Amino acid sequence: MSDTDTIEPSAYFFGYIGVASAVVFANLGSSYGATKSGVGICSMGVLKPDLIMKSVIPVVMAGILGIYGMIVGVILQGKVSSITAQSASKQGYAYLSAGLCCGLSSLAAGLSIGIVGDAGVRANAQQDRIFVGMILILIFAEALALYGLIVSLILSQTS
Amino acid sequence: MNWGNPYDWTAVEWQSATWGERFMYIDPYFWSYFGVALALATSIIGASWGIFVTGVSLLGSTVKAPRIRSKNLISVIFCEAVAIYGVIMAIIMIGKVQTIESYPENQMSQCYTTALFGGYSLFWTGVSVGLSNLICGIAVGVTGSGCAIADAQTPETFVKILVVEIFGSALGLFGVIVGIIQCSGASFLKDCL
Numbered sequence: 001m002s003d004t005d006t007i008e009p010s011a012y013f014f015g016y017i018g019v020a021s022a023v024v025f026a027n028l029g030s031s032y033g034a035t036k037s038g039v040g041i042c043s044m045g046v047l048k049p050d051l052i053m054k055s056v057i058p059v060v061m062a063g064i065l066g067i068y069g070m071i072v073g074v075i076l077q078g079k080v081s082s083i084t085a086q087s088a089s090k091q092g093y094a095y096l097s098a099g100l101c102c103g104l105s106s107l108a109a110g111l112s113i114g115i116v117g118d119a120g121v122r123a124n125a126q127q128d129r130i131f132v133g134m135i136l137i138l139i140f141a142e143a144l145a146l147y148g149l150i151v152s153l154i155l156s157q158t159s
Numbered sequence: 160m161n162w163g164n165p166y167d168w169t170a171v172e173w174q175s176a177t178w179g180e181r182f183m184y185i186d187p188y189f190w191s192y193f194g195v196a197l198a199l200a201t202s203i204i205g206a207s208w209g210i211f212v213t214g215v216s217l218l219g220s221t222v223k224a225p226r227i228r229s230k231n232l233i234s235v236i237f238c239e240a241v242a243i244y245g246v247i248m249a250i251i252m253i254g255k256v257q258t259i260e261s262y263p264e265n266q267m268s269q270c271y272t273t274a275l276f277g278g279y280s281l282f283w284t285g286v287s288v289g290l291s292n293l294i295c296g297i298a299v300g301v302t303g304s305g306c307a308i309a310d311a312q313t314p315e316t317f318v319k320i321l322v323v324e325i326f327g328s329a330l331g332l333f334g335v336i337v338g339i340i341q342c343s344g345a346s347f348l349k350d351c352l
Contacts, residue, residue, distance in 0.1 A: 008161060014189075087160055087258045090188040094256075097192035101249070104200035112207035116214040123218040130221050133228040137214040140239050144203050144210075147246045151199050154253060155192070 007085045011092030015080035018099025019073050022152070025103030026069020029110020029145070033062025036114030037121060044125040051125055058117025061138050065106040065113075065145050072102040072152045079156055091158060098155035105148020112141035160259045162186070165271035187271075187278030191256045191345070194285030195249050198338070201289030202245020202331075205296025209238035212300035213307065220311035227310045230317060234303025237324060241296040241331045248288045248338050252281055255345045262351035270351040277345035284342040291334025298327035 037058035045052040076095050083091050120134030162184075168176070213234045221228045255277070262270040306320040 093192040097196040100196040105203040108204040108207035112211040115211040119215040129225040
């Protein structure tokens with residue numbers, strides 16, 4: 001029946017690609033979100049310095065994406081190190097998939113947070129009723145990364 | 160599951176195998192899990208694309224017409240629904256992939272072929288669901304952007320453009336329906352056949 005002695009070596013290769021892609025793509029998204037909103041804050045802050053601290057919210061939300069990537073990276077790294085021989089290649093591909101899910105979702109969320117944050121802080125400087133609307137849209141954008149995190153954690157539980 | 164040599168090829172057959180024959184030896188589990196990742200990741204890219212296209216126009220138009228702010232958040236919610244379609248499909252597909260622990264005596268090649276069928280169907284489910292949701296997210300986003308701008312000028316146009324947006328969000332639903340039918344044939348059973 002199934003061979004329980006040897007672990008398929010490529011399982012580690014694909015598993016660690018998963019770890020790397022979770023961290024790398026999530027950080028790409030996080031950095032895009034922070035920089036794009038940051039440019040908006042700096043432009044807006046020239047004329048309305050009192051609004052700067054309130055406008056830092058998109059940057060904080062983008063920073064959270066990097067944390068999601070790190071969480072999934074650490075969890076997957078522990079799982080990849082302890083791949084069992086029973087279903088080694090299946091686990092390797094599952095961890096690859098988990099890393100890609102978290103990383104690419106956080107990348108997409110970061111793009112969205114950055115662009116919406118940039119437009120939002122500039123519009124907020126002109127019209128203060130926009131603040132609540134900007135926060136709501138940013139929350140929806142952040143939720144996308146959360147969906148990726150949830151599916152990654154489900155995938156990381158494969159045995 | 161260590162597939163080994165499912166079709167019992169000899170060394171000579173391995174030497175003269177075409178690329179198409181070697182392609183079959185890519186692990187079925189790779190195809191399944193990569194399909195899951197594709198379904199989720201491309202759906203979420205579509206949703207985020209829609210959110211930022213709509214969000215930018217919404218925020219810009221609200222500067223001069225603050226009354227449109229709350230009503231037009233529905234466009235953002237339509238885009239979020241696209242991401243949820245992706246999550247639902249990913250969870251359904253993960254449920255289809257189970258560990259094959261053993262196979263009936265002397266039926267390794269049938270077992271492997273069944274698993275390969277399952278892997279291919281899950282991969283292409285991921286492609287069809289993911290790409291439909293990507294396109295749907297962009298469609299809803301662009302329409303929502305137009306909706307916000309029009310609403311800022313002429314409030315009567317809001318509901319009319321919302322109807323267009325509903326048609327747009329049906330694209331994601333089509334993808335999910337086809338995806339569910341597509342992955343229904345995939346089966347990775349504990350004892351293979």
